[in-house]
Amino acid sequence: xxxxxxxxxxxxxxxxxxxxxxxxxxxxxxxxxxxxxxxxxxxxxxxxxxxxxxxxxxxxxxxxxxxxxxxxxxxxxxxxxxxxxxxxxxxxxxxxxxxxxxxxxxxxxxxxxxxxxxxxxxxxxxxxxxxxxxxxxxxxxxxxxxxxxxxxxxxxxxxxxxxxxxxxxxxxxxxxxxxxxxxxxxxxxxxxxxxxxxxxxxxxxxxxxxxxxxxxxxxxxxxxxxxxxxxxxxxxxxxxxxxxxxxxxxxxxxxxxxxxxxxxxxxxxxxxxxxxxxxxxxxxxxxxxxxxxxxxxxxxxxxxxxxxxxxxxxxxxxxxxxxxxxxxxxxxxxxxxxxxxxxxxxxxxxxxxxxxxxxxxxxxxxxxxxxxxxxxxxxxxxxxxxxxxxxxxxxxxxxxxxxxxxxxxxxxxxxxxxxxxxxxxxxxxxxxxxxxxxxxxxxxxxxxxxxxxxxxxxxxxxxxxxxxxxxxxxxxxxxxxxxxxxxxxxxxxxxxxxxxxxxxxxxxxxxxxxxxxxxxxxxxxxxxxxxxxxxxxxxxxxxxxxxxxxxxxxxxxxxxxxxxxxxxxxxxxxxxxxxxxxxxxxxxxxxxxxxxxxxxxxxxxxxxxxxxxxxxxxxxxxxxxxxxxxxxxxxxxxxxxxxxxxxxxxxxxxxxxxxxxxxxxxxxxxxxxxxxxxxxxxxxxxxxxxxxxxxxxxxxxxxxxxxxxxxxxxxxxxxxxxxxxxxxxxxxxxxxxxxxxxxxxxxxxxxxxxxxxxxxxxxxxxxxxxxxxxxxxxxxxxxxxxxxxxxxxxxxxxxxxxxxxxxxxxxxxxxxxxxxxxxxxxxxxxxxxxxxxxxxxx
Ligand SMILES: [Zn+2]
Numbered sequence: 001x002x003x004x005x006x007x008x009x010x011x012x013x014x015x016x017x018x019x020x021x022x023x024x025x026x027x028x029x030x031x032x033x034x035x036x037x038x039x040x041x042x043x044x045x046x047x048x049x050x051x052x053x054x055x056x057x058x059x060x061x062x063x064x065x066x067x068x069x070x071x072x073x074x075x076x077x078x079x080x081x082x083x084x085x086x087x088x089x090x091x092x093x094x095x096x097x098x099x100x101x102x103x104x105x106x107x108x109x110x111x112x113x114x115x116x117x118x119x120x121x122x123x124x125x126x127x128x129x130x131x132x133x134x135x136x137x138x139x140x141x142x143x144x145x146x147x148x149x150x151x152x153x154x155x156x157x158x159x160x161x162x163x164x165x166x167x168x169x170x171x172x173x174x175x176x177x178x179x180x181x182x183x184x185x186x187x188x189x190x191x192x193x194x195x196x197x198x199x200x201x202x203x204x205x206x207x208x209x210x211x212x213x214x215x216x217x218x219x220x221x222x223x224x225x226x227x228x229x230x231x232x233x234x235x236x237x238x239x240x241x242x243x244x245x246x247x248x249x250x251x252x253x254x255x256x257x258x259x260x261x262x263x264x265x266x267x268x269x270x271x272x273x274x275x276x277x278x279x280x281x282x283x284x285x286x287x288x289x290x291x292x293x294x295x296x297x298x299x300x301x302x303x304x305x306x307x308x309x310x311x312x313x314x315x316x317x318x319x320x321x322x323x324x325x326x327x328x329x330x331x332x333x334x335x336x337x338x339x340x341x342x343x344x345x346x347x348x349x350x351x352x353x354x355x356x357x358x359x360x361x362x363x364x365x366x367x368x369x370x371x372x373x374x375x376x377x378x379x380x381x382x383x384x385x386x387x388x389x390x391x392x393x394x395x396x397x398x399x400x401x402x403x404x405x406x407x408x409x410x411x412x413x414x415x416x417x418x419x420x421x422x423x424x425x426x427x428x429x430x431x432x433x434x435x436x437x438x439x440x441x442x443x444x445x446x447x448x449x450x451x452x453x454x455x456x457x458x459x460x461x462x463x464x465x466x467x468x469x470x471x472x473x474x475x476x477x478x479x480x481x482x483x484x485x486x487x488x489x490x491x492x493x494x495x496x497x498x499x500x501x502x503x504x505x506x507x508x509x510x511x512x513x514x515x516x517x518x519x520x521x522x523x524x525x526x527x528x529x530x531x532x533x534x535x536x537x538x539x540x541x542x543x544x545x546x547x548x549x550x551x552x553x554x555x556x557x558x559x560x561x562x563x564x565x566x567x568x569x570x571x572x573x574x575x576x577x578x579x580x581x582x583x584x585x586x587x588x589x590x591x592x593x594x595x596x597x598x599x600x601x602x603x604x605x606x607x608x609x610x611x612x613x614x615x616x617x618x619x620x621x622x623x624x625x626x627x628x629x630x631x632x633x634x635x636x637x638x639x640x641x642x643x644x645x646x647x648x649x650x651x652x653x654x655x656x657x658x659x660x661x662x663x664x665x666x667x668x669x670x671x672x673x674x675x676x677x678x679x680x681x682x683x684x685x686x687x688x689x690x691x692x693x694x695x696x697x698x699x700x701x702x703x704x705x706x707x708x709x710x711x712x713x714x715x716x717x718x719x720x721x722x723x724x725x726x727x728x729x730x731x732x733x734x735x736x737x738x739x740x741x742x743x744x745x746x747x748x749x750x751x752x753x754x755x756x757x758x759x760x761x762x763x764x765x766x767x768x769x770x771x772x773x774x775x776x777x778x779x780x781x782x783x784x785x786x787x788x789x790x791x792x793x794x795x796x797x798x799x800x801x802x803x804x805x806x807x808x809x810x811x812x813x814x815x816x817x818x819x820x821x822x823x824x825x826x827x828x829x830x831x832x833x834x835x836x837x838x839x840x841x842x
Pocket of ligand 1: 001002337338341359360363
């Protein structure tokens with residue numbers, strides 16, 4: 001599973017906030033060891049026959065479930081079945097239904113079988129039921145939850161701007177909302193689902209479409225068969241009007257289900273899939289194991305994407321138009337991530353949510369591997385570096401990767417499991433080297449195929465292949481928490497002709513053990529030393545006939561750590577030119593940016609970096625963002641380079657960033673370029689130009705933004721239009737701007753509008769209007785589903801409302817400030833200042 005942008009941002013804020021809540025609320029979960037579910041009965045096969053009541057958002061289901069006792073004989077069966085109405089529970093023998101005794105409490109269906117069955121002895125139960133996903137009761141209380149398992153989107157077609165769809169979301173244990181099952185990740189079942197739907201809709205499920213039957217009453221019944229076993233949370237259904245675009249991989253169907261207007265773009269969005277399948281098949285040594293691979297885009301989807309076996313669901317944001325795709329395909333990471341799950345998660349499944357790393361860390365690392373393979377080492381390193389820093393900034397260091405204590409399984413999907421886990425795998429790859437790494441993955445997949453596994457199973461595969469005991473690595477990185485915080489310094493002693501490297505671990509608690517490379521550069525000569533560090537202070541001595549130009553600790557730049565180095569600008573300039581990895585150059589840019597106003601050599605390095613033909617666009621954009629335009633010397637030195645990049649760089653994202661930087665010059669002579677660039681086919685360029693124009697001439701920018709509002713634009717440009725309109729509109733526009741906010745549905749778009757709307761409210765002086773605006777924000781805040789509310793409260797209360805109160809206070813509007821304060825929690829524990837991430841989904 002992959003969380004979307006809002007969740008990525010929210011995920012960062014949940015850490016502090018949930019700790020706070022935990023201290024207030026019960027801490028009982030901290031004493032509950034989350035073991036794998038005991039396997040009393042095993043699922044064998046699940047056959048479902050379903051139809052839908054769109055007017056009630058109900059599903060009528062019949063389930064034939066084949067099971068057997070796992071080992072010990074038993075006369076009872078406990079199924080997960082959330083919020084259902086149960087009509088019949090029977091044993092089927094020779095086609096005859098014999099009713100069984102059962103009890104049902106809205107969560108669990110406890111069935112007394114007709115006799116005791118021996119371990120491995122199959123039996124078949126039948127259940128007739130109604131799934132009511134909007135009416136799940138927990139302990140007698142109706143829960144308003146985003147977790148419904150089965151979702152009816154615009155079921156009655158009342159929203160003319162939204163198609164009617166049905167889709168499901170199983171992970172973690174929500175598929176038992178729509179079919180009775182043992183909803184645990186250490187179960188596996190084959191399945192067969194017959195869906196009866198109105199004729200105009202397509203259906204999708206796992207496996208192969210075995211048959212389609214026209215019922216002659218405006219409905220059709222599609223039967224999907226999945227003949228290979230997979231975990232219950234990976235079972236899916238989707239129903240809606242779709243264009244289906246088909247590719248193939250070795251004769252297996254690879255298809256993309258998109259809304260009809262995106263049919264011409266489906267291959268631009270998803271078309272790399274067959275190449276990805278070939279790549280992942282090659283590196284794992286396991287040819288894609290499933291009968292087909294479909295990807296479908298679903299409206300109002302609650303996460304970023306979900307790797308249902310052979311049928312991945314993507315959030316509607318995946319549907320980018322041709323102007324968005326001109327800048328970049330933001331969904332490439334997500335496509336790679338979900339696909340790698342087909343091996344790690346689906347072929348071999350984490351036996352419990354405690355072991356989720358076996359699914360998510362691998363999938364996260366799959367993104368890095370794909371970027372490295374497809375776009376080069378810099379691209380892989382860039383991805384690795386960014387993901388490492390998402391973890392380091394998440395303040396999650398106290399959490400283990402394999403975690404047996406958690407409050408809720410849904411809370412396992414955090415930066416530790418994804419971004420830290422992916423980096424640990426990259427360190428492991430570096431440590432055992434590529435060939436052993438992939439051979440070990442192959443052994444793990446082969447040994448555990450169609451079964452579940454725990455983190456030790458991965459260790460055993462690596463130990464078997466490498467011949468090494470790797471308990472230390474697993475104990476430290478998988479079962480332990482945290483990361484080293486290190487201080488690295490070096491000294492040269494000319495008398496003994498030696499260079500010393502002093503590595504201090506400054507984190508509290510345990511000392512980390514790691515192997516890394518120290519590269520010693522003397523002129524063009526580089527000597528690499530493989531070293532081990534395992535003390536609080538390690539002093540390493542190396543021969544060096546003269547003072548080295550650079551001592552580059554962690555030469556492969558993969559160590560998961562926070563580090564302080566004591567290099568000079570000269571060292572960094574040398575590092576930029578000679579060490580040369582993405583991170584080497586990025587570190588040099590960081591250092592030079594810190595002294596750009598003081599040292600002409602630093603500025604020269606930044607200028608070199610702006611022109612570097614070796615750079616992927618990411619690093620060029622990074623240099624532009626680092627320039628201190630407020631400093632006159634910097635401004636004069638870089639201006640010609642920036643205007644050149646703005647007009648001549650082949651990459652639209654680099655041109656866009658250069659235009660954004662030109663906006664900081666506030667120079668009238670640039671206005672014609674901004675006006676022309678607003679019409680650029682690249683959304684990124686048009687958006688930067690509109691914002692840059694606004695800084696120069698807000699009336700002209702507002703005029704352009706209002707004209708563009710009428711056009712159908714997406715992505716960054718649509719965000720820049722909204723920002724401009726709310727930034728520069730006069731207070732007299734209050735009614736229309738408030739209505740625009742109010743009319744948006746309670747989703748991500750509205751969430752993103754919070755900040756521009758709050759900025760507009762800062763300028764609203766009319767007390768009635770101001771209160772109306774605040775009430776709208778508060779109403780949005782208070783009507784969020786509880787799960788999102790928990791994530792979003794720190795941002796809305798802190799960055800939005802509290803900021804507004806402060807702004808009103810400082811402009812002397814104390815009554816308005818007091819009104820905002822009256823809407824804030826009495827004693828906010830946190831004034832968390834989250835920020836809206838512009839990153840692609842995580
Ligand atoms: Zn995932």
